[in-house]
Amino acid sequence: MATLAPGGSGGPGGPGGPGGAAQSGQPATALTPGGGLMPQAGGISGARSLRRMTRAIRSNGKATVGMALLVLFCLVALFPGVIAHDDPSAEIYGRALAPSARHLLGTTAFGQDIFAQVIYGARPVVLIAIGVGLLATVIAMLVGVAAAYLGGAWDGVLSLFTDVLLVIPAFPLLIVIASYLHGASTAVLIAVVTAVSWSYTARQLRAQALSLRNRDFLEAARVRGERSFYIIVVEIIPTMTSLLVASFLTNALYAVLFSSSLQFIGLGNPNTVSWGTMLYWAENEEAFQTGQALWIIVPGLCIVALGAAFALLNYAFDEIGNPALRPVRSMRGKRVKRAR
Amino acid sequence: MRFVLRRLGFFVLTLWAALTLNFALPRLMPGSPALAIIANHRGSLSPQALKVVEAQFGIGHQNVVSQYFSYLGNVATFRFGESLTTQPGVSVGHIVLDAIPWTLGLVGVTTVLAFILGTGIGIVSAWRRGGRLDSIMPPIFVIMTVIPYFWLGLILILIFGVKLHWLPYFFTYNITLTPGFNLAFIGNVLQHAILPAFTLLITTIGTWILTMRNTMITTLAEDYVRMARAKGLPGRRIMLDYAARNAMLPNLTGFAMSLGFVVGGAILIEYVFNYEGVGYLLLSAVNNDDYPLEQALFLLITAAVLVAILLSDIATAILDPRTRGAR
Amino acid sequence: MVLEVRDLSVEYLMEGGAVRAVDGVSFDLEPGEFLGVVGESGCGKSTLLFAVAQLLVPPAGITSGSVVFRGQSMVGLTDRQLAAVRWKDLSVVMQSAMNALNPVKTIAAQFKDAMRAHGMTSKQEIADRSAEVLRMVGIDPVHLKSYPHQLSGGMRQRSMIAMALLLTPELVIMDEPTSALDVVAQRSLMVQIKELQEQLGFAVIFVTHDMSLVSHFSDRLMVMYAGRVDEFGPTRQVFDSPQHPYTIGLMEAFPSIRGPRVPLTGIPGSPPNLASPPPGCRFAPRCPKVMTRCHEETPELYHVNGTLVRCFLHADGGADHD
Numbered sequence A: 001m002a003t004l005a006p007g008g009s010g011g012p013g014g015p016g017g018p019g020g021a022a023q024s025g026q027p028a029t030a031l032t033p034g035g036g037l038m039p040q041a042g043g044i045s046g047a048r049s050l051r052r053m054t055r056a057i058r059s060n061g062k063a064t065v066g067m068a069l070l071v072l073f074c075l076v077a078l079f080p081g082v083i084a085h086d087d088p089s090a091e092i093y094g095r096a097l098a099p100s101a102r103h104l105l106g107t108t109a110f111g112q113d114i115f116a117q118v119i120y121g122a123r124p125v126v127l128i129a130i131g132v133g134l135l136a137t138v139i140a141m142l143v144g145v146a147a148a149y150l151g152g153a154w155d156g157v158l159s160l161f162t163d164v165l166l167v168i169p170a171f172p173l174l175i176v177i178a179s180y181l182h183g184a185s186t187a188v189l190i191a192v193v194t195a196v197s198w199s200y201t202a203r204q205l206r207a208q209a210l211s212l213r214n215r216d217f218l219e220a221a222r223v224r225g226e227r228s229f230y231i232i233v234v235e236i237i238p239t240m241t242s243l244l245v246a247s248f249l250t251n252a253l254y255a256v257l258f259s260s261s262l263q264f265i266g267l268g269n270p271n272t273v274s275w276g277t278m279l280y281w282a283e284n285e286e287a288f289q290t291g292q293a294l295w296i297i298v299p300g301l302c303i304v305a306l307g308a309a310f311a312l313l314n315y316a317f318d319e320i321g322n323p324a325l326r327p328v329r330s331m332r333g334k335r336v337k338r339a340r
Numbered sequence B: 001m002r003f004v005l006r007r008l009g010f011f012v013l014t015l016w017a018a019l020t021l022n023f024a025l026p027r028l029m030p031g032s033p034a035l036a037i038i039a040n041h042r043g044s045l046s047p048q049a050l051k052v053v054e055a056q057f058g059i060g061h062q063n064v065v066s067q068y069f070s071y072l073g074n075v076a077t078f079r080f081g082e083s084l085t086t087q088p089g090v091s092v093g094h095i096v097l098d099a100i101p102w103t104l105g106l107v108g109v110t111t112v113l114a115f116i117l118g119t120g121i122g123i124v125s126a127w128r129r130g131g132r133l134d135s136i137m138p139p140i141f142v143i144m145t146v147i148p149y150f151w152l153g154l155i156l157i158l159i160f161g162v163k164l165h166w167l168p169y170f171f172t173y174n175i176t177l178t179p180g181f182n183l184a185f186i187g188n189v190l191q192h193a194i195l196p197a198f199t200l201l202i203t204t205i206g207t208w209i210l211t212m213r214n215t216m217i218t219t220l221a222e223d224y225v226r227m228a229r230a231k232g233l234p235g236r237r238i239m240l241d242y243a244a245r246n247a248m249l250p251n252l253t254g255f256a257m258s259l260g261f262v263v264g265g266a267i268l269i270e271y272v273f274n275y276e277g278v279g280y281l282l283l284s285a286v287n288n289d290d291y292p293l294e295q296a297l298f299l300l301i302t303a304a305v306l307v308a309i310l311l312s313d314i315a316t317a318i319l320d321p322r323t324r325g326a327r
Numbered sequence C: 001m002v003l004e005v006r007d008l009s010v011e012y013l014m015e016g017g018a019v020r021a022v023d024g025v026s027f028d029l030e031p032g033e034f035l036g037v038v039g040e041s042g043c044g045k046s047t048l049l050f051a052v053a054q055l056l057v058p059p060a061g062i063t064s065g066s067v068v069f070r071g072q073s074m075v076g077l078t079d080r081q082l083a084a085v086r087w088k089d090l091s092v093v094m095q096s097a098m099n100a101l102n103p104v105k106t107i108a109a110q111f112k113d114a115m116r117a118h119g120m121t122s123k124q125e126i127a128d129r130s131a132e133v134l135r136m137v138g139i140d141p142v143h144l145k146s147y148p149h150q151l152s153g154g155m156r157q158r159s160m161i162a163m164a165l166l167l168t169p170e171l172v173i174m175d176e177p178t179s180a181l182d183v184v185a186q187r188s189l190m191v192q193i194k195e196l197q198e199q200l201g202f203a204v205i206f207v208t209h210d211m212s213l214v215s216h217f218s219d220r221l222m223v224m225y226a227g228r229v230d231e232f233g234p235t236r237q238v239f240d241s242p243q244h245p246y247t248i249g250l251m252e253a254f255p256s257i258r259g260p261r262v263p264l265t266g267i268p269g270s271p272p273n274l275a276s277p278p279p280g281c282r283f284a285p286r287c288p289k290v291m292t293r294c295h296e297e298t299p300e301l302y303h304v305n306g307t308l309v310r311c312f313l314h315a316d317g318g319a320d321h322d
Helices: A017-024 A042-059 A061-078 A114-120 A122-150 A152-167 A170-179 A186-213 A216-224 A228-239 A241-264 A275-284 A293-321 B002-028 B033-044 B047-057 B064-076 B092-127 B132-146 B149-163 B183-220 B223-230 B235-272 B278-287 B291-319 B321-326 C045-052 C107-117 C123-136 C141-145 C153-164 C183-200 C211-215 C235-240 C245-253 C292-296 C312-317
Strands: C003-014 C017-029 C034-038 C060-069 C090-093 C171-175 C203-208 C220-225 C228-234 C302-304 C307-309
Touching (some): A114 A293, A122 A241, A170 B002, A170 B235, A170 B291, A216 A228, A293 B149, B092 B183, B223 C090, B235 B278, C003 C045, C123 C153, C211 C220
Parallel strands (some): C034 C203, C034 C220
Antiparallel strands (some): C003 C060
């Protein structure tokens, strides 16, 4: 889960690190947003930071696990037919059967194969997560960077708008909006969840854009005569890559939880096959009391797993950006015990 | 002082935005079934309630602008109309007031507890870094934060309610008992509150732990903490007085922002446990198409969150001497 | 002898391996002596300071050598064991008072902390002593009630120094305490420190990059480069007749206010990357007087007229062995 402070740069300090660290006796903490990635030419940093990120992912345990889970769920969402051979909505099997070789997780009260449902149910969730993640990040970026760059009255208005939306409780608002819709499809869910979530990361992005506004390389671009639009797109945004990635992950995570919750209380479309709707039906049919615990346990675990994927990746990025948060290596191997 | 006033102004603005949202939504939804449903139930409303509902939802004969101002006026005088379907004919205000104490008790107490415990664990976890625990615990906390509130509730019901029969998991108290300030009743209430409270505690504590831990780690790298060591101060004093006191400040702001999510979680938990608080009422209203009730509850929840944020802002102003002079 | 440092080495455990920021530094300090430690950014002088005070934080750690303070060995002791000595006999002044003072506590509270930790319990005694040290540095005691952000930069710096003197320590370690101030305030603070030192008799290790500033006040001067001591001797001597090519280069980089106009010369190149330092003498890549030998062997500290110089040019002076 991203920290609330608008920090988080993409990488540790460069070759100057040890010298600076030796000076103050502290690790070279890149606490200024984007501080670790400040090359002179803004445009190149996008590619460089991407390379640094992939290297960082491989070296961090949490990131690897998160990435693996994410890839797994994406594959399941893309090719459900390869793994599950039954039609998830077909109510043709015996009702409430226990797990067996034919039905790995048993069947629902309506005679549907639970395993098939779990596998096919991944697609809507992954779609919503990625859809909201991207859409909310784009909106947050546009609003946040515009507010920071335009400044003055524009900044005031945009910031106020963002703050008000931020403070209104998201889930109740979501419930109210959904209640007027009577059965939201996946696309509508994406739109609605995005509307409620973008303000959170917009604030962070604005803070970082503000701190970048006065950097030298932007001043150089202005002096060169580049237009504002160019500066925003080519210079500022690539430097904010790490925060944008964090924003995507955060929004995707909340999308998973929010949409599942909405579906659980029946505000999604109960006829689609998704983890959230599975839980809705399971609860309606009192799955616990009738001994169909798996119907509830498995979809929930999947939600936790997908959510954990995003959350772990986010946490790992926090650590990468702020070296102070990384696990501390003990000095036991090299430390002198007692002097003469 | 000016700081507090500015915040108050912001909150009034936010409340107004929520009100306007409430007003706009039914009118924006194309072919809204809401209006049809309301029109169906008009008959059961008393004349005063009818006027309120007409202004709220745009049925009837006034134009939009005068409806808006009537609506604002109604809210300002706490006239929310009557429930359409949940308890037909009963004033919305009445229904809401009945539910508030239950939610306040459950969510209020549990949130404070989770905040205190979570912050404490976060402080200690940051202070004692470098052990083997340190590389396992944070990922565990992270996973704790993504567990869906409602699902954990269901699992706990399965384990403690259905399988072990240790704790009750429906309603706020055993309906065969009559409410009263006696030990038996209160004990029963507490018994019913344990599982929901525990669920809320586990799902929310992770966030407090992680944010406190993160700010604490950053604070521990500060020069004044090193100075405190140099002065030979005892470890506990450094951890609390120098590090934690400073690390707390950004967390109080974070507390405010996270409240929105806590509220959302509470709604789901009340639903799962049939715990008759504000959240359960909201979802019942939604499921019953009881729009007047739903709107009032939404406003109430928003107002409550705003009040909590204001309180934490005041707390920050008190604890951080730097904000006092500057404003 | 107040302080004996022998062969002290400090390493930072980084992702790519260990970086040795301080490499085999040795020196002694007499009671009441003022030792200036100078060098460029990254030469290890601050790390050395924190190593002596046992205030290093992971990933930094002392890997070899000894620090003996008033006859007691300090390396490897825990914070609790060190607490008795800290502040009472050895105190620290840091570079930025804004960062070194707790922003949520008043000056008085921070003074009280230190005194209470060392057994002073009488409220009157604490209040009296707090007022006394503030007066010593020229601050009105009414500011005891202030928070750090309410004081000016110079006053904050002075309060930090006052705090360091609360328990009349034997040794005060200062890490660039004047760098954050303007030139005028710098000088007046230095004068004040020197006066206090002569009055109370404590020893001082003063780290700075500003050699000319410290040379007016220090008894001995230690020049560091890339984690090693390159020149070490009485201030006047090091200043007036520097022996090491690095020190000479530093001197020539400072223009003199009087005297004929001379073109400024810097030292070409930049300090080495301590993650992979050059073999032999670390200054060799930039040295105008370099010999083949310098790239192959590491020079030791040789005696030259009462100073120690780490340069093969003076190898015939006889190496300094402890």
